[in-house]
Amino acid sequence: MLSSLRMDSMDSLTAGTALILVQCCVALVMIGFHFAAPDEKCTRDWALSASCIALGVFAAIVSHRTSHPFLLLAGGCVIMVGMAYQWQGILAFYGRPPRQAGWIICLLFTALLAAMLLLELPARQRTLLFSGTLILLLALSLQAIWQGQGMPRTFVQVLVPAAIVLLLSSHLLKLAIAIMQFHDAVPAQRTPLDITAAYLMPIVGTVLFSIGLPLLYFERLVETNRHLATHDELSKLLNRRAICAAGERELELAQRLHRPLSIAFIDIDLFKHFNDEFGHAAGDAVIAEVSAILQRTCRTIDLVGRYGGEEFLIVLPGADAGDAIDIGRRLVETVRDYRYRGRHPVTISTGLATLAADISSWPQLLARADAMLYEAKRQGRNRYCA
Numbered sequence: 001m002l003s004s005l006r007m008d009s010m011d012s013l014t015a016g017t018a019l020i021l022v023q024c025c026v027a028l029v030m031i032g033f034h035f036a037a038p039d040e041k042c043t044r045d046w047a048l049s050a051s052c053i054a055l056g057v058f059a060a061i062v063s064h065r066t067s068h069p070f071l072l073l074a075g076g077c078v079i080m081v082g083m084a085y086q087w088q089g090i091l092a093f094y095g096r097p098p099r100q101a102g103w104i105i106c107l108l109f110t111a112l113l114a115a116m117l118l119l120e121l122p123a124r125q126r127t128l129l130f131s132g133t134l135i136l137l138l139a140l141s142l143q144a145i146w147q148g149q150g151m152p153r154t155f156v157q158v159l160v161p162a163a164i165v166l167l168l169s170s171h172l173l174k175l176a177i178a179i180m181q182f183h184d185a186v187p188a189q190r191t192p193l194d195i196t197a198a199y200l201m202p203i204v205g206t207v208l209f210s211i212g213l214p215l216l217y218f219e220r221l222v223e224t225n226r227h228l229a230t231h232d233e234l235s236k237l238l239n240r241r242a243i244c245a246a247g248e249r250e251l252e253l254a255q256r257l258h259r260p261l262s263i264a265f266i267d268i269d270l271f272k273h274f275n276d277e278f279g280h281a282a283g284d285a286v287i288a289e290v291s292a293i294l295q296r297t298c299r300t301i302d303l304v305g306r307y308g309g310e311e312f313l314i315v316l317p318g319a320d321a322g323d324a325i326d327i328g329r330r331l332v333e334t335v336r337d338y339r340y341r342g343r344h345p346v347t348i349s350t351g352l353a354t355l356a357a358d359i360s361s362w363p364q365l366l367a368r369a370d371a372m373l374y375e376a377k378r379q380g381r382n383r384y385c386a
C-alpha cells in the first residue's frame with residue numbers, strides 16, 4: 001500500500017527535477033576536474049554531457065506541460081547529444097580515438113523525431129524511438145567501458161557498468177511496454193511496472209552512474225599518482241625511495257621469520273664514456289634497456305629499483321649467500337650478452353650482500369653491497385663480488 005502510494009506520487013516533474021539536480025552536480029564536479037587538469041578531454045566531455053542532459057530534461061518537462069512540439073524535439077535531441085558526449089568522454093578516458101557512431105545515431109534520432117512530430121504520430125511511438133536510441137547509446141558506453149578496463153576489478157569498476165546495465169534494463173522495459181501498446185496515443189504510466197521503468201530505474205541508474213563516473217576518474221588519479229610516487233619514469237623500475245622502503249620491509253620480515261635475505265648493488269660500467277661518445281639520449285636508452293634486462297633476469301619475487309643515475313638496487317627475498325652469487329652471475333652474464341644498437345657492448349659490476357650476524361640492519365646491508373660493488377670495479381669491472 002505504502003509503496004503504491006509512493007509510486008503514484010512519482011510523476012515526470014519529480015523525476016525530471018531529480019535528474020536535473022543530479023546532472024547539474026555532475027557537471028559542476030566535472031568542470032572542477034577540468035579546470036584542475038585542462039589536458040584531460042574526458043572531464044570536459046562529461047561536463048558537457050551532464051549539462052546537455054540537464055538542459056534536455058528541463059526542455060522535455062516544459063514541453064510536457066505546454067505540449068510544444070519544438071521543445072520536445074529540442075529536449076530529446078539535447079539529451080541524445082549529452083549521451084553521445086558521455087560516450088566520447090569514456091573513449092577519451094581510456095585513451096581511445098573519438099568515433100562517429102554516436103553522432104550519427106543523434107542525427108538519425110533528430111530526423112526521425114522531427115518526422116514523427118510533423119506527422120503527429122502517437123506518443124507511444126515516440127517513446128519507442130527515444131528508448132531505442134538511448135539503448136544504442138548506452139550500449140556504446142557499456143562497450144567502451146568494458147573494452148577499456150577488461151574484466152572489472154575494483155568496486156567502482158563494477159559500479160559503473162552495473163549502473164549502465166540498470167539504465168539499459170529500464171529502457172528495454174519501456175521499449176517492451178511501448179511495443180505492447182504501440183497504437184495508444186498517450187503513454188499510460190499508471191501501473192507500478194510502468195512507473196518503475198519510466199522513473200524509478202532511470203533515477204537510480206543515473207544517480208549510481210553519476211557517482212560512479214567521478215569515482216572512476218578519481219580512482220585512476222590516485223593509481224597514477226601512487227605509481228608516479230613509487231616508480232622511476234625512465235627505467236620503469238621502483239624509484240630509490242620505494243626500493244629502500246621495500247628493502248627495509250623485507251629485512252624486518254626476514255629477521256622475524258628467520259629467512260635469508262640478500263641484496264645486489266649494480267652499476268653500469270664506464271657509463272660516462274658511453275654518454276660522452278653517443279650522447280645523453282643514447283645513455284638514457286641504455287639505462288632503460290639494462291633496466292628491462294635486470295627485471296627480466298630476476299625472479300618474480302625479487303624487487304628491482306633504480307637507486308640513482310646508472311645504479312640499481314635489487315632486493316632478493318629468501319636468497320642466501322649461495323643464491324645471491326647465482327643471481328649475481330646470471331645478471332652480469334645476461335647484460336654482457338646485450339649490445340646497444342646491436343653492436344656496442346655494455347657491462348655491469350655487481351656487489352652482493354647477505355643478511356648475517358654482523359650485517360643485521362638496512363644501512364649495514366647497503367654499505368656491505370656498496371663495498372662489494374667498489375671491489376668489483378677495482379678488480380676490473382664486468383663481474384660480481386660477494
Ligand SMILES: Nc1nc2c(ncn2[C@@H]2O[C@H](COP(=O)(O)OP(=O)(O)OP(=O)(O)O)[C@@H](O)[C@H]2O)c(=O)[nH]1
Nearest residue numbers: 267268269270271272273275280281283284309310
Ligand atoms: N644519459 C644519462 N646519464 C646519466 C643519468 N644519470 C647519471 N648519468 C651519467 O652517468 C655517469 C656516471 O659516471 P661515473 O659515476 O663517473 O661512473 P662510470 O662512468 O659508470 O664509471 P664506473 O662506475 O667507474 O664504471 C655520469 O656521467 C652521469 O652524468 C641518466 O639518467 N641518463
